[in-house]
Amino acid sequence: MSTADPRYQKACDTIRILAAETVEKAASGHPGMPMGCADIAFTLWSRFLRHNPGQPNWLGRDRYVQSAGHGSPLVYALLHLFDYGLTMEDLQQFRQWQSLTPGHPEYGWTPGVEVTTGPLGTGFATAVGMAIGAKQLAARMGDEELFGQRIFVIAGDGCMMEGVTHEAASLAGHQKLDNLICFYDDNSITIEGATSLAFSEDVGRRFEAYGWQVIKINGQDHAQIEDALARATANTDTPSLIIAKTTIGCGAPNLAGSHETHGAPLGEEEIAALKTALGFPADQSFNVPADVRELVAERIAALRQEAAEWDARLDAFKATNPEKARLLDQLCSKAVPGNILDELMAAVPEKATATRSSGGTIMQRAAALVPSLCGGAADLNPSTKTHLKAEGDFSPAERTGRNIHFGVREFTMGLCANGLALYGTGIPFTATFMVFSDFMKPAMRLAALQGLQVVNVFTHDSIFVGEDGPTHQPIEQLMMMRGIPGMTVIRPAESNEVAQAWAAALQADGPVAVILTRQTVQNMPADVVATMAVAKGAYVVSDDEAFEVMLIATGSEVQPAMEAADALRGEGRKVRVVSMPSWELFEKQDAAYKESVMPSACRKRVTVEAGITMGWERYAGTDGAMIGVDHFGHSAPYKILADKYGLTGEKIAATVRDYLG
Ligand SMILES: Cc1ncc(C[n+]2csc(CCOP(=O)(O)OP(=O)(O)O)c2C)c(N)n1
Ligand SMILES: [Mg+2]
Numbered sequence: 001m002s003t004a005d006p007r008y009q010k011a012c013d014t015i016r017i018l019a020a021e022t023v024e025k026a027a028s029g030h031p032g033m034p035m036g037c038a039d040i041a042f043t044l045w046s047r048f049l050r051h052n053p054g055q056p057n058w059l060g061r062d063r064y065v066q067s068a069g070h071g072s073p074l075v076y077a078l079l080h081l082f083d084y085g086l087t088m089e090d091l092q093q094f095r096q097w098q099s100l101t102p103g104h105p106e107y108g109w110t111p112g113v114e115v116t117t118g119p120l121g122t123g124f125a126t127a128v129g130m131a132i133g134a135k136q137l138a139a140r141m142g143d144e145e146l147f148g149q150r151i152f153v154i155a156g157d158g159c160m161m162e163g164v165t166h167e168a169a170s171l172a173g174h175q176k177l178d179n180l181i182c183f184y185d186d187n188s189i190t191i192e193g194a195t196s197l198a199f200s201e202d203v204g205r206r207f208e209a210y211g212w213q214v215i216k217i218n219g220q221d222h223a224q225i226e227d228a229l230a231r232a233t234a235n236t237d238t239p240s241l242i243i244a245k246t247t248i249g250c251g252a253p254n255l256a257g258s259h260e261t262h263g264a265p266l267g268e269e270e271i272a273a274l275k276t277a278l279g280f281p282a283d284q285s286f287n288v289p290a291d292v293r294e295l296v297a298e299r300i301a302a303l304r305q306e307a308a309e310w311d312a313r314l315d316a317f318k319a320t321n322p323e324k325a326r327l328l329d330q331l332c333s334k335a336v337p338g339n340i341l342d343e344l345m346a347a348v349p350e351k352a353t354a355t356r357s358s359g360g361t362i363m364q365r366a367a368a369l370v371p372s373l374c375g376g377a378a379d380l381n382p383s384t385k386t387h388l389k390a391e392g393d394f395s396p397a398e399r400t401g402r403n404i405h406f407g408v409r410e411f412t413m414g415l416c417a418n419g420l421a422l423y424g425t426g427i428p429f430t431a432t433f434m435v436f437s438d439f440m441k442p443a444m445r446l447a448a449l450q451g452l453q454v455v456n457v458f459t460h461d462s463i464f465v466g467e468d469g470p471t472h473q474p475i476e477q478l479m480m481m482r483g484i485p486g487m488t489v490i491r492p493a494e495s496n497e498v499a500q501a502w503a504a505a506l507q508a509d510g511p512v513a514v515i516l517t518r519q520t521v522q523n524m525p526a527d528v529v530a531t532m533a534v535a536k537g538a539y540v541v542s543d544d545e546a547f548e549v550m551l552i553a554t555g556s557e558v559q560p561a562m563e564a565a566d567a568l569r570g571e572g573r574k575v576r577v578v579s580m581p582s583w584e585l586f587e588k589q590d591a592a593y594k595e596s597v598m599p600s601a602c603r604k605r606v607t608v609e610a611g612i613t614m615g616w617e618r619y620a621g622t623d624g625a626m627i628g629v630d631h632f633g634h635s636a637p638y639k640i641l642a643d644k645y646g647l648t649g650e651k652i653a654a655t656v657r658d659y660l661g
Pocket of ligand 2: 156157158185186187188189190
């Protein structure tokens with residue numbers, strides 16, 4: 001297929017018109033970006049992107065990430081043309097209930113969509129994680145040619161303004177991710193009007209400073225696009241940014257170049273004028289001319305042929321490298337041994353320690369057993385204890401490294417983890433202090449939305465951070481994370497619970513937050529460990545027959561709750577103590593189990609957690625009491641804070657005593 005073929009321009013124009021019609025029919029959506037980027041995208045898809053039309057999960061594929069997710073009609077037009085199963089009817093159902101063409105591209109919903117995008121900048125940073133994943137896989141397989149997959153991105157002005165692309169571009173440049181190629185759709189327009197309203201830096205020089213190759217082109221000129229892609233794909237040293245000057249709404253006779261095309265239908269008259277201007281019959285809609293179909297069909301046939309050849313090479317590779325073949329299977333299936341729980345329990349340190357420390361020990365065992373486990377911290381490894389000691393550090397010189405130094409870039413870390421999960425060969429983990437989970441929240445939300453298995457380790461999980469003071473003491477973050485649908489939050493009480501939490505995380509089908517202490521906690525007695533059930537979310541740790549009050553605690557508050565129970569028992573009270581490491585896992589249990597742990601007849605309930613109480617009403621009930629921290633903390637040794645904020649065993653006992661009257 002040559003760009004000089006007259007059908008080539010017609011194919012690009014077909015995409016323009018389809019995008020405009022898609023939005024028009026839905027009476028909602030963003031036609032401008034797809035119309036401006038049709039030439040870039042078609043050139044990419046038809047000449048450079050290695051893919052296997054109709055096989056969205058083909059292992060040898062390059063990835064296409066449209067960070068400018070609002071331009072979803074472009075993705076849908078491409079998936080339609082390249083035979084990924086989107087029909088013309090699907091395009092006509094754009095943005096409708098249950099249609100395969102939702103407002104923004106959604107991973108797991110529309111075959112061929114590699115990542116959910118829409119929050120600007122996030123696709124770009126996710127692509128950096130994919131590029132790391134691709135590099136890692138190639139190196140671990142020892143065949144950079146066979147596994148030389150690339151990640152292509154289209155990002156807009158909005159993406160370039162968002163902070164997360166600054167972080168992520170810096171990391172990608174540092175890591176010399178030459179398999180990452182991003183088009184910047186430089187159309188100088190965002191929603192409110194010209195970008196000059198709020199944006200005036202030289203993006204190219206910025207990226208050059210990050211260590212990227214920067215190429216400037218006219219994004220409507222096919223030869224220039226092709227040349228830029230040839231240069232970018234030939235570069236084996238740095239990521240590439242292709243700054244493509246485009247016209248938003250390109251082709252629309254009256255509206256091209258106007259911010260009015262950004263996010264509203266063009267209107268029927270303008271669409272008719274668009275068709276006429278581009279030489280298409282004005283009375284036909286949702287039409288792909290036969291010669292355009294023919295052109296794309298030729299390319300599809302060639303792509304399928306290339307894919308079959310790649311598959312044959314893969315088979316040969318597997319036959320000559322049986323060990324690598326086994327590893328590849330383990331990576332692609334994200335395999336976890338069936339006895340992982342026993343293995344991790346055997347790694348639990350005997351002596352009392354902070355759960356971040358036992359977490360670090362347990363992770364070493366997990367990494368040895370689960371080859372797909374990879375990740376790192378945002379410059380806090382010495383504190384989060386999440387460095388995989390037997391593994392190398394990922395770098396331009398050592399691509400097999402399973403430890404990734406994300407630098408002080410939490411948001412990018414979260415999105416890179418998503419990208420690693422999406423790339424399909426990793427169970428990624430991240431690590432930082434829990435208070436900085438705020439910096440990762442949008443990434444965690446996207447992980448949950450996409451159902452991605454990502455393990456986020458958060459240490460220093462409460463006011464018991466102590467001396468660093470209120471800036472470093474999480475208060476509302478636990479509830480923030482519990483508030484994300486699909487997120488599993490696990491706050492272990494001690495080291496055995498940490499092992500069980502990691503076992504659950506490695507077998508999860510979505511994101512997990514493992515919440516660990518800075519301070520030392522006691523291990524549970526052996527009889528409690530014997531019946532420990534973190535996977536069920538909550539279980540009884542100490543009990544009296546015919547108990548009158550139930551204490552429900554999480555994490556480091558379980559131990560003082562047990563102490564409080566003992567004190568109350570000394571006064572003749574009958575008490576049950578429940579450790580509740582995970583609300584979400586508990587809610588997945590059947591009614592009988594839930595009733596067995598928290599009988600509905602027991603209305604005297606006291607919850608204990610060193611964080612905001614909002615939300616604990618669910619388990620405390622209308623007659624219950626809640627012990628927590630509904631204010632910011634203070635800088636002081638943590639034992640003082642425990643006392644001042646009523647979280648020692650003694651103070652908890654006193655509160656329960658008052659409550660019972
Ligand atoms: C994080 C985030 N903030 C705000 C928005 C709302 N939004 C959608 S598109 C857009 C403007 C994007 O401009 P640009 O990337 O230049 O796209 P173009 O107008 O060129 O299509 C905004 C602010 C968003 N989607 N994500
Ligand atoms: Mg723009």
